[in-house]
Amino acid sequence: MYRRQIAGLVPPACVHEFREQDAMSEPVVARKSPFKVDVEQGKAYFWCACGRSASQPFCDGSHKGTGLAPVRYMAEASKTVFFCGCKASAKKPLCDGTHNRV
Numbered sequence: 208m209y210r211r212q213i214a215g216l217v218p219p220a221c222v223h224e225f226r227e228q229d230a231m232s233e234p235v236v237a238r239k240s241p242f243k244v245d246v247e248q249g250k251a252y253f254w255c256a257c258g259r260s261a262s263q264p265f266c267d268g269s270h271k272g273t274g275l276a277p278v279r280y281m282a283e284a285s286k287t288v289f290f291c292g293c294k295a296s297a298k299k300p301l302c303d304g305t306h307n308r309v
């Protein structure tokens with residue numbers, strides 16, 4: 208895209224739109240630590256992948272228009288889990304310690 212801009216093939220206004228779309232498709236850091244949650248066996252949880260939900264760590268629909276989607280987590284047992292808050296974990300939706308490098 209930027210090469211096309213340099214070559215004069217994409218008007219500057221369009222490049223601005225592309226950059227906004229690129230930014231919208233990236234998750235934002237909700238917080239740089241995990242969310243401790245007591246989950247219930249057999250219950251499904253929908254983890255916010257975009258970082259924009261006001262109901263962290265769960266989805267509230269704020270991802271609409273981002274191209275991102277929540278991640279379903281099915282609790283196989285009643286226990287305490289740590290959902291990722293930085294949205295960069297390689298083990299989404301759970302924390303893997305990546306937040307220490309964000």
Ligand code: FES
Nearest residue numbers: 292293302305306
């Ligand atoms: S909060 Fe994202 S890896 Fe720990």
